[in-house]
Amino acid sequence: MADQNGSSGDDLEHSISAEGxxxxxxxxxxxxxxxFQVRKGEFFGILGPNGAGKTxxxxxxxxxxxxxxxxxxxxxxxxxxxxxAAKQRMGVIxxxxxxxxxLSARENLELFGMYYGLSKPVRQERATQMLKDxxxxxxxxxxxxxxxxxxKQRISIGCAMVHDPxxxxxxxxxxxLDVQSRKLILDRxxxxxxxxxxxVITTHNIEEASRLCQRVCIINKGQVVTVDSPEHLxxxxxxxxxxxxxxxxxxSCQELSPSCMLRVEESxxxxxxxxxxxxxxxEEIMRLRDERGLRILSLSTLGPSLEDVFLxxxxxxx
Amino acid sequence: MNLRxxxxxxxxxxxxxxxxxxxxxxxxxxxxxxxxFLFFAFFVGRDLDLQRYFPGFLAMTIFFTxxxxxxxxxxxxxxxxxFERLLTLPVTVPMIVLGDTLAGTLFGTLISLIILxxxxxxxxxxxxxxxxxxxxxxxxxxxxxxAALGVLISSPAGRVPSNVMMLSTLVRFPLIFISGIFxxxxxxxxxxxxxxxxxxxxxxxxxxxxxxxxETLVPIWVGMLVMAAFTLVxxxxxxxxxxxxxxxxx
Numbered sequence: 001m002a003d004q005n006g007s008s009g010d011d012l013e014h015s016i017s018a019e020g021x022x023x024x025x026x027x028x029x030x031x032x033x034x035x036f037q038v039r040k041g042e043f044f045g046i047l048g049p050n051g052a053g054k055t056x057x058x059x060x061x062x063x064x065x066x067x068x069x070x071x072x073x074x075x076x077x078x079x080x081x082x083x084x085a086a087k088q089r090m091g092v093i094x095x096x097x098x099x100x101x102x103l104s105a106r107e108n109l110e111l112f113g114m115y116y117g118l119s120k121p122v123r124q125e126r127a128t129q130m131l132k133d134x135x136x137x138x139x140x141x142x143x144x145x146x147x148x149x150x151x152k153q154r155i156s157i158g159c160a161m162v163h164d165p166x167x168x169x170x171x172x173x174x175x176x177l178d179v180q181s182r183k184l185i186l187d188r189x190x191x192x193x194x195x196x197x198x199x200v201i202t203t204h205n206i207e208e209a210s211r212l213c214q215r216v217c218i219i220n221k222g223q224v225v226t227v228d229s230p231e232h233l234x235x236x237x238x239x240x241x242x243x244x245x246x247x248x249x250x251x252s253c254q255e256l257s258p259s260c261m262l263r264v265e266e267s268x269x270x271x272x273x274x275x276x277x278x279x280x281x282x283e284e285i286m287r288l289r290d291e292r293g294l295r296i297l298s299l300s301t302l303g304p305s306l307e308d309v310f311l312x313x314x315x316x317x318x
Numbered sequence: 319m320n321l322r323x324x325x326x327x328x329x330x331x332x333x334x335x336x337x338x339x340x341x342x343x344x345x346x347x348x349x350x351x352x353x354x355f356l357f358f359a360f361f362v363g364r365d366l367d368l369q370r371y372f373p374g375f376l377a378m379t380i381f382f383t384x385x386x387x388x389x390x391x392x393x394x395x396x397x398x399x400x401f402e403r404l405l406t407l408p409v410t411v412p413m414i415v416l417g418d419t420l421a422g423t424l425f426g427t428l429i430s431l432i433i434l435x436x437x438x439x440x441x442x443x444x445x446x447x448x449x450x451x452x453x454x455x456x457x458x459x460x461x462x463x464x465a466a467l468g469v470l471i472s473s474p475a476g477r478v479p480s481n482v483m484m485l486s487t488l489v490r491f492p493l494i495f496i497s498g499i500f501x502x503x504x505x506x507x508x509x510x511x512x513x514x515x516x517x518x519x520x521x522x523x524x525x526x527x528x529x530x531x532x533e534t535l536v537p538i539w540v541g542m543l544v545m546a547a548f549t550l551v552x553x554x555x556x557x558x559x560x561x562x563x564x565x566x567x568x
Contacts, residue, residue, distance in 0.1 A: 011495070062566075064402055064406055064564075065565065082412060084323040084408045085323070085408075086405060088408045090406065094399065098399035098403040100334070100338055103337065103338060107337070115330050115409065116408065117326055169406075175508075
């Protein structure tokens with residue numbers, strides 16, 4: 001049964017419902033019939049190669065772009081019919097730290113609080129708390145133009161969270177940040193999620209998505225390839241198991257040639273051998289060690305990573 | 319649409335503009351210094367009656383100051399990446415247009431009041447009590463109208479402010495010369511007068527002539543109605559154009 005807003009009871013169980021979204025630019029179909037739903041309180045990732053349609057999808061979900069076709073519900077509110085009420089529930093963190101650099105950190109937080117209709121005492125209190133949480137309280141009254149990239153991104157995150165949104169969109173939030181800022185931001189986002197906020201993240205960092213997200217949506221060429229949990233996706237690609245080894249001393253990957261070996265990737269001082277039979281591969285590694293009198297520094301067997309799954313799925317669509 | 323949210327969005331946008339953009343140098347150069355130079359270029363060395371031309375100068379100041387910031391805000395925000403984020407906030411494009419217009423109106427009103435105050439110190443201006451209301455209404459309508467024009471000029475813009483300033487100059491300078499600033503409309507004849515009647519600035523300078531006791535071409539209230547109509551057209555056009563060009567330069 002649909003309510004006045006056109007949303008059914010099923011829609012109300014979801015924070016976000018995207019139905020058949022399409023968008024084209026000058027004849028180029030950027031997004032073609034994208035549909036997925038995000039449950040309330042879920043940590044959801046949108047992954048895809050460059051030009052896959054992630055940014056266009058996020059721009060439609062956040063009300064920046066109007067879809068040519070399709071419908072978006074945010075907490076059951078139709079974004080097209082009542083954009084203001086839907087946007088009121090969102091916090092959006094764009095890729096670059098888009099805050100007003102001619103304002104101070106506190107002024108930025110209070111300005112965004114004003115846009116979301118917080119009263120003066122509430123926005124002052126929230127701004128002060130946010131500055132503490134983001135470890136910027138000692139720079140609260142400095143102009144943002146004097147901040148580093150990581151500090152600007154922290155303020156950007158704070159501006160999106162100042163009104164305690166029920167849905168948070170993050171577009172590449174940790175891209176190019178230092179380790180401390182990255183950790184601080186992810187900790188803060190995890191805390192919001194633990195408190196019940198739905199989080200949608202787009203990232204190129206697939207391992208980060210694997211660690212954070214309960215489900216991921218992989219988009220390629222403007223279409224949804226799959227929506228599933230990272231662990232379930234990995235389990236469907238078990239044939240891409242691998243053995244990672246690091247020897248003391250120089251070893252060429254040509255020296256390893258078991259028939260079960262699919263390919264070898266060298267990364268730093270390690271070799272990752274993709275194999276259909278890890279046991280035989282380890283035997284081969286031991287043979288090489290004994291023959292050459294080498295010393296093994298580390299040896300581990302690995303399941304397929306989300307990155308492997310991503311590559312398989314997106315390559316299949318090319 | 320939720321009216322309360324709409325009004326809030328426009329007012330916060332205006333407040334944001336005033337806090338951020340009205341401290342920038344180009345605003346004062348294009349909004350205040352330029353009309354002053356134009357005024358001096360016209361009057362210095364010529365034996366002209368300053369009192370007679372003061373309403374025109376005041377109209378020119380209102381025109382320049384209120385329309386000086388509008389063309390710059392959207393390109394500045396697109397360049398800095400703020401515009402896309404603004405679109406994700408609980409505001410719509412018409413509210414952004416209205417907010418930018420209100421900021422220009424406030425700035426223009428403030429500067430033109432200062433010019434009027436300074437002018438009244440040096441010139442024996444004859445503004446009767448009955449004309450004060452008319453003057454206030456003309457100030458408000460004039461500033462609102464030209465602030466909306468400034469936003470309209472910026473609405474098709476991308477992220478390069480200099481491109482918009484070129485367009486702004488192309489639109490604003492011709493208006494100065496056809497709108498009875500340097501020669502009152504009543505003294506123009508034929509096609510010059512007809513051309514002048516097409517410019518909203520003509521009605522402001524004509525109205526200001528009227529409230530300062532000089533001859534007018536049309537009744538002041540008619541001029542106000544025409545300016546109100548121009549304002550509405552500018553606001554609607556700016557919203558429509560910005561809606562379709564919002565992603566340009568992003």
